[in-house]
Each structure stands twice: as C-alpha cells, then as structure tokens.
Amino acid sequence: MTDHPPAILAPETFQRRLLDWFEVHGRHDLPWQQDRTPYRVWVSEIMLQQTQVATVIPYFERFMARFPDVQALATASQDEVLHLWTGLGYYARGRNLHKAARTVVAEHDGAFPVDSLEAMAALPGIGPSTAGAIIAQSTGRRAVILDGNVKRVLTRLHAVEGWPGRPAVERRLWALADHYTPDRRLVDFTQAMMDLGATLCSRGRPDCAACPFSDACLAHARGEERRFPESKPRKALPTRHAVMLVLQDDQGRVLLEQRPSSGLWGGLWSLPQFEDEAGLQGWLDQHAPRAELDAAWSPFTHVFSHFRLEITPRPARVTRLDAVGEGRRWFDPEAPDSIGLAAPVKGLLESLRPFTLSAPVSPHSDAQEK
Incomplete structure (x- = not known):
C-alpha cells in the first residue's frame, strides 16, 4: 500500500x-x-x-x-x-x-x-x-x-x-x-x-x-x-424438485421429449419431467398404462444461476408403446442421434447399459449450468 x-x-x-x-x-x-x-x-x-x-x-x-x-x-x-x-x-x-x-x-x-x-x-x-x-x-x-x-x-x-x-x-x-x-x-x-x-x-x-x-x-x-468489482447482492438459491422418467422399451431405447423453445433447457431434448410422483403416474396412466415402474435411483442436484434442481430419476420399462406423441422420440444410447440434450440427461443416457435399468452413477452433482 x-x-x-x-x-x-x-x-x-x-x-x-x-x-x-x-x-x-x-x-x-x-x-x-x-x-x-x-x-x-x-x-x-x-x-x-x-x-x-x-x-x-x-x-x-x-x-x-x-x-x-x-x-x-x-x-x-x-x-x-x-x-x-x-x-x-x-x-x-x-x-x-x-x-x-x-x-x-x-x-x-x-x-x-x-x-x-x-x-x-x-x-x-x-x-x-x-x-x-x-x-x-x-x-x-x-x-x-x-x-x-x-x-x-x-x-x-x-x-x-x-x-x-x-x-x-x-x-x-x-x-x-x-x-x-x-x-x-x-x-x-x-x-x-x-x-x-x-x-x-x-x-x-x-x-x-x-x-x-x-x-x-x-x-x-x-x-x-x-x-473490486463488487459482487451482485446474493440471495439464497431456492431448491426445486423434479422427477425424470427413464422409460425404456424392449430394445433398450429411451423415450425423450423436446422442451419448449423458451425456458429451462429450451429446445433441447430431455426425459419426461414432472414435479412429483403423482404427475409421473398420471402421465403413465394416460400414455403408457402397461409400463412397469422400478425403484427410484438416487437423486442428484443440478445448479442453475438462480435455483438448484434436485432430480430423481424414475426408471420404468415398457414392451411396446403404440404412439409416442408429437414432440417425443425414442433414443438409442448405443447409437445416439445428433440432437441437443440437456446436460444432466446426456449424463444419464451415457451411463445406461443396453437392455437394463440398473441404476447408474449420478452424472452430475452440484454442476453449474451455463
């Protein structure tokens, strides 16, 4: 000085x-x-x-x-x-x-x-x-x-x-x-x-x-x-919770759906996402009533600039699904397509082995979303 x-x-x-x-x-x-x-x-x-x-x-x-x-x-x-x-x-x-x-x-x-x-x-x-x-x-x-x-x-x-x-x-x-x-x-x-x-x-x-x-x-x-420079006044990050459906068919493919063009992961492909188990079950009752749910995998946290998202993957299997609906598609982890994927979803898909729903290692923990 x-x-x-x-x-x-x-x-x-x-x-x-x-x-x-x-x-x-x-x-x-x-x-x-x-x-x-x-x-x-x-x-x-x-x-x-x-x-x-x-x-x-x-x-x-x-x-x-x-x-x-x-x-x-x-x-x-x-x-x-x-x-x-x-x-x-x-x-x-x-x-x-x-x-x-x-x-x-x-x-x-x-x-x-x-x-x-x-x-x-x-x-x-x-x-x-x-x-x-x-x-x-x-x-x-x-x-x-x-x-x-x-x-x-x-x-x-x-x-x-x-x-x-x-x-x-x-x-x-x-x-x-x-x-x-x-x-x-x-x-x-x-x-x-x-x-x-x-x-x-x-x-x-x-x-x-x-x-x-x-x-x-x-x-x-x-x-x-x-x-210097002075930091932006910080607020405690709120935590939100989401359940992600990992639905595989008998070929090992995983059902994805495209996010809306704006908002969280806008335009990217993601796993069907719900606020709670009731929302997931309601979706299954409507779109895949023959699906069999397995035990939930361990939750992990993905950090955004303004909130933390705690994600619980929920595996399920279905032998056949007549129609996946508009904005949805099957994704083969062994032969991935060139599509944009939400970061935690990409990690989950990469950790899947074909024809199995064994729980993978959490792909992200407190990762900073950019």
Missing part, C-alpha cells in the same frame, strides 16, 4: 502500456484470430460469454468444421446446432446464435452489418459490448467493449464502487472504456483488454506484480484488489 493515491493515466499512456504488454504476453494464436471474418469472431464472442477460452476452443473448432459460414448455420436445424452446443452451457446462446444467423441471411443478404453498431447490437444474443468486439476484431474500426474482463480491469484501476450491473455503475464503466479506447490498432487493443482481465487481473488471484498498471491502480494502492 502507498500513502499517496496513484496518478490517473492519460489515455495514450494507458494504450501504450497495454499494447507493449500485449506484444509480449498476450494471446496471438487462438483459432478465431486466424481468418478474422465477422462470422468467426461473432461465433467466438458468443461462445466466450461466461465461458473460459480453454473450454471454448474445441467447441469452436467443431462448430467451424460443421458450419463454416453463416449460410451453413442459417440452413441447419436447431437440433444440429444445439447438439454441437451440448455441454457448453447457457443454451440460450446457441438458440440466439441460430436465430441471428437466419436474421443475417434473411435481412442482411448474408453479410453482418458491421458498419452499424446499432444494427449489430440488435441481432439476437448480441448486445453493445459483443457488437463492439465483433466490429473492432473483424474490421479494425473503433468500437468500445465492456465485457466482464474489461469491467474487472476498470473497476480495479479506478476503484469504482458498486455492483457493475447497476445502471449508474455501468454508465461510469462505459465512459471509462470509451475514454481509453484508441482510434488505431483496435484489433490488438480489444484483445489486449480481454487478455489482461483474463490472465493477470483475474477475479480470484490477480497477479499485480506482473501488471503494467500496478502503479496506477487505485484498488492495488489500497490493497483491496479482491474487493
């Missing part, structure tokens, strides 16, 4: 220090940094929302192999898109990615509207910061970004009080981001800001000794690096 607060850096000094650091320590070989088209940058930016680079890289590479351009993505089915998104989490991103691709093809002749920040930000799943990142990274034109990494750097550098999600705090951070953003080298500058927040100015263990701004950082001067 120091007795005197550090001086506020001029924008030119900030930019020079940041870019000098980036030249030596920044990340220059990420797959989306090669052939920087608006499409490739866009896909990477959406995948990187609330997800670490190391996790994203294999998903991005598989996605590009299957959907090399926006036209290929726009003409794909939602099932194909969500199948490649399975496990990456925060599935609304995948659905919005698909919607945005169709919008770009239908309303912008297949070209991203990178000449307009407002038009980019209006696409599904793209806000002002993501739009700025796509424009800056793919065209080199000046655009301001304010993702989580940049917020962390700026709140610490200026010791900005308050949770960044509050409108007044966010306005202050946008002003600071605009203040420091240069008119040139935008590709390097935006990547450098993200790299600094991800590698040095990390949330848990900031490496202040290696930071090019340690002498100018108010949070560091106070010894309060971990206090």
